[in-house]
Amino acid sequence: MEETTHYDVFVIGTGIAGQTAAEICVNNKMTVAIADNRAFGGTCALRGCDPKKILLQFTDLVHKSQLLMKHGISKPPKIKWKDVQKFKSSFTDSVPLSTEKKLADLGIDYYHQSPVFQNENQVLIEGKLISADTFVIATGMIPRELKFEGSEYLEISDDILNLKKLPKKVTFIGSGYVGMEFACMLATMGCKVTMIEQGVKPLSQFDDFLVQKLVAHLETIGITFIFNAEVVSIEKLKKNVKVHYKLQGKDQLLKSRKVYNTAGRVPSIEMLNLPKADIKSDKSGVLVNDFLQSTSNPNIFACGDVSSKSLPLTPLSGLQGYIVGNNIVKANSKKFDVPCVPSTVFTNPKLSTVGYSEEEAQKRFKNVKIYKGDGSGWYNAKKENNPVYAYKILVNERTNVIVGAHLLSSQANETINIFSMAIQQKMTVLEFKKQMFTYPSYSSDLKSMLKEEE
Numbered sequence: 001m002e003e004t005t006h007y008d009v010f011v012i013g014t015g016i017a018g019q020t021a022a023e024i025c026v027n028n029k030m031t032v033a034i035a036d037n038r039a040f041g042g043t044c045a046l047r048g049c050d051p052k053k054i055l056l057q058f059t060d061l062v063h064k065s066q067l068l069m070k071h072g073i074s075k076p077p078k079i080k081w082k083d084v085q086k087f088k089s090s091f092t093d094s095v096p097l098s099t100e101k102k103l104a105d106l107g108i109d110y111y112h113q114s115p116v117f118q119n120e121n122q123v124l125i126e127g128k129l130i131s132a133d134t135f136v137i138a139t140g141m142i143p144r145e146l147k148f149e150g151s152e153y154l155e156i157s158d159d160i161l162n163l164k165k166l167p168k169k170v171t172f173i174g175s176g177y178v179g180m181e182f183a184c185m186l187a188t189m190g191c192k193v194t195m196i197e198q199g200v201k202p203l204s205q206f207d208d209f210l211v212q213k214l215v216a217h218l219e220t221i222g223i224t225f226i227f228n229a230e231v232v233s234i235e236k237l238k239k240n241v242k243v244h245y246k247l248q249g250k251d252q253l254l255k256s257r258k259v260y261n262t263a264g265r266v267p268s269i270e271m272l273n274l275p276k277a278d279i280k281s282d283k284s285g286v287l288v289n290d291f292l293q294s295t296s297n298p299n300i301f302a303c304g305d306v307s308s309k310s311l312p313l314t315p316l317s318g319l320q321g322y323i324v325g326n327n328i329v330k331a332n333s334k335k336f337d338v339p340c341v342p343s344t345v346f347t348n349p350k351l352s353t354v355g356y357s358e359e360e361a362q363k364r365f366k367n368v369k370i371y372k373g374d375g376s377g378w379y380n381a382k383k384e385n386n387p388v389y390a391y392k393i394l395v396n397e398r399t400n401v402i403v404g405a406h407l408l409s410s411q412a413n414e415t416i417n418i419f420s421m422a423i424q425q426k427m428t429v430l431e432f433k434k435q436m437f438t439y440p441s442y443s444s445d446l447k448s449m450l451k452e453e454e
């Protein structure tokens with residue numbers, strides 16, 4: 001074994017969290033190295049948000065045209081999937097090399113393997129023993145492994161993003177963010193989709209009133225939902241895959257071309273040998289305090305999806321990387337307070353949320369005013385011939401301050417940001433209504449959502 005190399009900071013993971021922390025440290029004259037066991041660049045840029053949205057913009061076009069059939073559109077656009085994939089790859093292909101170049105230009109050393117902790121301040125990587133004053137764990141999440149006979153035939157979201165040809169019939173196991181977004185994408189392109197979900201509904205973190213409307217709409221475009229179901233095994237046929245599952249105690253089966261595991265994601269910590277460095281973790285990830293420092297080893301920080309204090313969303317991972325970088329440079333100078341963070345499920349229509357859910361608001365405030373309704377009869381939805389548009393806004397009745405917003409519309413991913421600002425600024429309904437928005441726009445509808453009933 002080669003002799004030990006020492007760094008001030010060794011970062012594990014080249015996603016937004018790891019890169020952000022590494023950059024802050026190196027810019028503050030520390031010696032820094034970074035490691036990744038996959039192509040450099042992280043989930044968002046290579047296997048998540050960014051490539052997904054490139055594919056979705058094409059299916060969005062098809063969806064929009066489908067709604068306007070018989071109103072001037074005679075045929076939805078024909079999508080050449082091969083070209084779509086080429087376009088997507090023109091974004092993703094360059095990420096690993098440009099990331100390596102950026103890191104090298106900053107003076108950061110890099111390694112292409114998973115490091116394995118040997119003790120509290122050493123890892124073994126690429127056959128080298130590396131020591132560091134501080135380690136940053138920013139390894140993100142990976143798909144949860146499902147354990148039943150034939151689970152090796154399951155595919156994951158990476159495979160959907162790289163589909164060469166659109167399949168005619170697919171099954172998803174799990175209907176969370178990942179499952180619902182890709183199910184909607186494939187169904188829009190004419191694929192018959194079945195969602196097998198162990199729970200009683202999809203997207204359990206989202207508002208029930210809106211989720212029910214979304215499900216009802218997705219059923220009309222060819223998605224079948226099976227709830228309270230347990231997958232028992234998978235059988236590989238010549239071209240297809242057979243899913244055996246149990247529903248209300250009865251054995252059922254379903255044949256499709258592909259079966260996707262979209263049953264959630266777990267922290268990527270298995271390969272690191274964390275106990276060797278006295279790093280405590282559980283199913284939420286590496287256990288950290290408010291400074292994002294390991295609760296059991298002060299030389300370790302964790303940020304992004306893998307930290308126990310994160311929600312797996314890109315903006316939060318970036319923020320946590322920033323906090324960790326700063327806390328390494330200036331000992332524990334920044335605390336992580338969970339911010340008001342909006343989030344969107346990119347289905348058609350989009351489902352967005354920010355602030356408290358109805359249940360949380362009811363627990364927190366004595367009286368909650370609920371502005372809830374259906375906007376499908378409003379001009380914006382009608383001009384798109386879009387049958388689904390709904391909202392639920394929550395207000396603390398005592399102060400009249402907006403505390404939660406939940407939107408289902410073709411523009412919800414944008415308009416939710418307005419409510420996000422309002423909630424962060426602790427705006428009252430009256431103050432919100434004083435704002436001027438462009439017309440016609442989905443933003444201009446937001447004030448109508450807060451109309452008092454006559």
Ligand SMILES: Cc1cc2nc3c(=O)[nH]c(=O)nc-3n(C[C@H](O)[C@H](O)[C@H](O)COP(=O)(O)OP(=O)(O)OC[C@H]3O[C@@H](n4cnc5c(N)ncnc54)[C@H](O)[C@@H]3O)c2cc1C
Binds near residue numbers: 018305315
């Ligand atoms: C399909 C999909 C769509 C998504 N869409 C959205 C979206 O629209 N909006 C949104 O906000 N979020 C979205 N997310 C979530 C978002 O991608 C993550 O929250 C974000 O990328 C996390 O950043 P991170 O830096 O914490 O981790 P990651 O970006 O996952 O980076 C972790 C890095 O660590 C590496 N690594 C893992 N284990 C090891 C190891 N043992 N040794 C060395 N390296 C290791 C990985 O290869 C990876 O490069 C999506 C996720 C998926 C899967």
Ligand SMILES: NC(=O)c1ccc[n+]([C@@H]2O[C@H](COP(=O)([O-])OP(=O)(O)OC[C@H]3O[C@@H](n4cnc5c(N)ncnc54)[C@H](O)[C@@H]3O)[C@@H](O)[C@H]2O)c1
Binds near residue numbers: 262
């Ligand atoms: N648009 C976005 O911002 C976006 C998109 C994708 C992912 N993400 C992030 O990634 C995280 C993970 O998303 P996800 O969709 O992988 O997970 P998830 O936790 O959102 O959903 C997983 C679903 O699978 C179900 N499930 C679990 N085990 C099952 C089983 N054995 N059989 C049937 N169903 C089963 C769960 O009940 C749940 O409904 C999200 O929490 C989100 O923060 C965000």
